[in-house]
Amino acid sequence: MTHRFLARITVAFALLFTVLAVQDARAELEIDITRGVAEPMPIAVTDFFGEGKGEKSFGANIAGVIAADLERSGLFRPADKKAFIQDAASLNVLPRFGDWRIINVQALVQGRVEMTVDGRLRVEFRLWDVLAEKQMVGLAYFTIPSNWRSVAHIISDAIYKRITGEDGYFDTRIVYIAESGPKTKRVKRLAIMDQDGERHQYLTAGSDLVLTPRFSPTLQEITYLSYYKGVPRVYIFNIDSGRHEILGEFPGMTFAPRFSPDGKSVIFSMSKDGNSEVYIMDLATRSVRQLTKHSAIDTSPSMSPDGGQVVFNSDRSGSQQLYVADRFGNDVKRISFQKGKYATPVWSPRGDLIAFTRIHEGEFYIGVMRPDGSGERLLTKGFLVEAPTWSPNGRVLMFFRQEPSDQLGRGGKTRIFSIDITGHNEREVITPEDASDPAWSPLIHSN
Secondary structure, three states, X not given: OHHHHHHHHHHHHOOEEEEOOOOOOOOOOOOOOOOOOOOOEEEEEOOOEXXXXXXXXXXXXXXXXXXXXXXXXXXXXEOOHHHOXXXXXXXXXXXXXHHHHHOOOOEEEEEEEEEOOOOOEEEEEEEEEOOOOEEEEEEEEEEOHHHHHHHHHHHHHHHHHHHHOOOOOOOOEEEEEEEEOOHHHOEEEEEEEEOOOOOOEEOOOOOOOEEEEEEOOOOOEEEEEEEEOOEEEEEEEEOOOXXXXXXXXXXXXXXXXXXXXXXXXXXEEEEEOOEEEEEEEEOOOOOEEEOOOOOOOEEEEEEOXXXXXXXXXXXXXXXXXXXXXEOOOXXXXXXXXXOOEEEEEXXXXXXXOEEEEEEEOOEEEEEEEOOOOOOOEEEEEEOEEEXXXXXOOOOEEEEEEEOOEOOOOOEOOEEEEEEEOOOOOOEEEOOOOEEEEEEEOOOOOOO
């Protein structure tokens, strides 16, 4: 199973893409995603043209994934296919822009799918500015047929980047904790899926409790906490080999692991002699360095994208708050000062924000603040909302939400949601069963 998963990633990395002739169409059509709320752009995504029955099926499926990706971002409003005037065959020659303006479409996505003689799938697409009647981008990809879904996500990323000016986040995966069974005997397994919930796989059998999975920047490894034989330890799971390896033999409990931005180290918490501190291990040498030294509980560390700073939570001020230190654990500064407790901080890949969980008067909140503590904004709240994780472009967060149970123990469902950093466009990510502790991968394929 893990080998099949790696094969999909490897093919995604190895995709050959060819830039087609592109006309110069600078900024006639764009979405300003720096504003608080952007009106969704009307866009038409047509079925990609194909000659044979199989090619037509691929073309319809690829177009469906692209439309769903763009709609889910909240920035695009795909037009109803029933309103299309021009068909895919004639569109394959050239768009009749007047036909698309009639149905109030501003951007048009069309493409072509064909099987090559060596059994590969060639997928070509073009993005058109309907109002300016210009092509904005055109690309072609070659891949194995089973990898068509990855190609669709890559095309979505290319469209998103061309219109917004920022990298997309569709060709990514989510690792999370799949939960099943009664509340008194909960089974928790590592699971992985595409960011839209598709291509779901379980990575562990559920015999041991697992928590807090996190991706390596290389995409090849996942670090997580496991209660193997009842003992909590940090492990590293290699997706290629399927091998689980303990991070190290330590005298106390280890937990809350995260990879460093370069993937060469793991930062984590360790509790021994009744005290929890933050440590970092070099994965090549297995040398361990202690970062925090305080009698309080220091945990949940996350490094800045440049590796120069660490954010963590600590109760050294009397309540659980957020602190930032340099990479050696020096120059510690408190950055959270509002009412309540703060937890699970995680640095944005852009470096501009820190996401967190805040608990106040029985309510949980997901929020963001700048690294100096200014500009705090609460994005969503609930009975239990926790564990934010960033999309690789730093524009969207995922987290999990748990509903309260009734007096008979019914309800209490735990689900994963996404929300953009403006606090809008909150959406559930559908999973086969209850889900918690999501972690977003880096972008698999860079355009």
